[in-house]
Amino acid sequence: MSKIKMLNPIAELDGDEMTRILWKQIKEIVLEPFVELNTEYYDLGLRERDRTDDEITKHAAEAIRRLGVGVKCATITPNAGRMTEYDLKRMYPSPNGTLRAMLDGTVFRSPIIVPGLKSYIPGWVRPITVARHAYGDVYKAVEMAVPGKGKAELVFTGEDGVQRKTIYEFSGKGILQGMHNRLDSIESFARSCFEYALDTKQDLWFSSKDTISKIYDETFRETFQRLYDSEYKSRYEAAGITYFYTLIDDAVARCVKSQGGFVWAMKNYDGDVLSDMISSAFGSLALMTSVLVCPGGQYEYEAAHGTVTRHYYRYLKGEKTSTNPMATLFAWTGALRKRGEKDGNADLASFADRLEKAAIDTIVSGTVTGDMAALYNGACTVVDSESFLKAIAEKL
Numbered sequence: 423m424s425k426i427k428m429l430n431p432i433a434e435l436d437g438d439e440m441t442r443i444l445w446k447q448i449k450e451i452v453l454e455p456f457v458e459l460n461t462e463y464y465d466l467g468l469r470e471r472d473r474t475d476d477e478i479t480k481h482a483a484e485a486i487r488r489l490g491v492g493v494k495c496a497t498i499t500p501n502a503g504r505m506t507e508y509d510l511k512r513m514y515p516s517p518n519g520t521l522r523a524m525l526d527g528t529v530f531r532s533p534i535i536v537p538g539l540k541s542y543i544p545g546w547v548r549p550i551t552v553a554r555h556a557y558g559d560v561y562k563a564v565e566m567a568v569p570g571k572g573k574a575e576l577v578f579t580g581e582d583g584v585q586r587k588t589i590y591e592f593s594g595k596g597i598l599q600g601m602h603n604r605l606d607s608i609e610s611f612a613r614s615c616f617e618y619a620l621d622t623k624q625d626l627w628f629s630s631k632d633t634i635s636k637i638y639d640e641t642f643r644e645t646f647q648r649l650y651d652s653e654y655k656s657r658y659e660a661a662g663i664t665y666f667y668t669l670i671d672d673a674v675a676r677c678v679k680s681q682g683g684f685v686w687a688m689k690n691y692d693g694d695v696l697s698d699m700i701s702s703a704f705g706s707l708a709l710m711t712s713v714l715v716c717p718g719g720q721y722e723y724e725a726a727h728g729t730v731t732r733h734y735y736r737y738l739k740g741e742k743t744s745t746n747p748m749a750t751l752f753a754w755t756g757a758l759r760k761r762g763e764k765d766g767n768a769d770l771a772s773f774a775d776r777l778e779k780a781a782i783d784t785i786v787s788g789t790v791t792g793d794m795a796a797l798y799n800g801a802c803t804v805v806d807s808e809s810f811l812k813a814i815a816e817k818l
């Protein structure tokens with residue numbers, strides 16, 4: 423059988439621990455026998471980040487910007503324990519943080535829906551994708567403990583003078599917090615959300631609390647509405663999808679009663695909290711995919727989970743582990759499909775579809791990794807990661 427060719431490369435960002443092992447197995451077992459892989463390889467494993475003083479992460483971000491498509495393996499974000507374990511020169515920042523900051527993207531997280539695997543909310547039969555604004559608000563807040571009686575004020579010193587507003591007249595001790603956001607960041611977030619929903623042909627929801635926060639949240643609501651009316655309305659109507667704004671409390675209630683099948687854009691804190699609720703409700707972190715969509719049209723795909731350290735230590739002792747490769751596999755199919763779409767390479771895009779279908783069919787027919795057994799309706803066979811991937815290749 424002749425292999426499918428790739429006209430242009432994708433940026434391949436390797437990572438750490440158990441996911442690094444899965445990465446190699448996925449390439450060898452389900453990709454390389456069928457596709458002539460064309461990638462620019464960047465090793466973001468912690469040892470290489472340490473050797474290059476983290477320059478490798480910046481080169482990888484530049485490659486994604488240049489090539490338009492990247493696929494990333496999970497990586498360790500070092501803490502004090504990792505400093506000793508890897509004898510690091512310094513405590514490097516999270517590679518995902520560096521990539522996001524350099525590419526100015528929005529992260530979209532969606533579950534892989536497999537018929538027969540239980541969801542804690544049975545009505546959710548289609549994915550719910552959470553888009554979280556990843557700048558500002560409480561994550562960049564300035565806080566103060568108020569020592570006693572006094573007046574707290576918001577003060578803005580601009581080029582044309584000073585504006586003041588009283589926050590509160592304290593009669594005793596208390597606490598204060600100041601948050602901010604930038605219009606350019608809100609606008610680029612909104613644009614990424616509109617583009618992603620169009621690209622995946624799903625409705626877009628945005629929710630906030632503009633009835634209470636009449637300037638801050640209202641600015642988010644107004645930005646989404648203005649962009650929709652001026653740039654997206656006709657494209658959404660042509661695609662048969664809708665943009666919908668509602669208050670966050672109403673959105674939560676509607677979401678639980680929905681069948682899924684939409685993109686839900688949220689402010690930073692709301693997205694932080696609700697993305698964990700939604701991924702848990704869908705069943706497993708190992709079935710959650712993630713894509714960074716950049717205003718420049720670049721896409722970086724990855725699994726939402728980490729490097730599965732516990733399994734890696736068992737692997738190092740010579741055990742075969744039953745680590746779930748689905749989210750990492752879907753990161754590859756996402757990237758290959760997008761490369762195919764960008765290059766007009768229908769063979770590559772349809773290979774990605776067929777590989778995803780083979781993976782889902784493998785689970786439906788009862789071959790699963792350990793984490794999925796608990797979610798499975800009926801009898802199933804638990805196999806190690808390598809056997810699971812071989813079963814997918816067989817179906818393919």
Ligand SMILES: NC(=O)c1ccc[n+]([C@@H]2O[C@H](COP(=O)([O-])OP(=O)(O)OC[C@H]3O[C@@H](n4cnc5c(N)ncnc54)[C@H](O)[C@@H]3O)[C@@H](O)[C@H]2O)c1
Nearest residue numbers: 496497498499707708726727728729730731745746747793
């Ligand atoms: N995107 C990323 O690169 C990313 C994200 C989160 C954590 N991390 C890194 O990963 C390392 C481990 O972190 P963690 O333990 O908090 O998160 P983790 O996602 O690796 O594991 C969390 C829990 O989920 C289970 N799990 C996750 N993925 C699984 C899979 N594919 N198959 C079976 N079980 C799975 C694990 O066994 C564990 O119980 C840390 O060094 C952290 O910095 C990286």
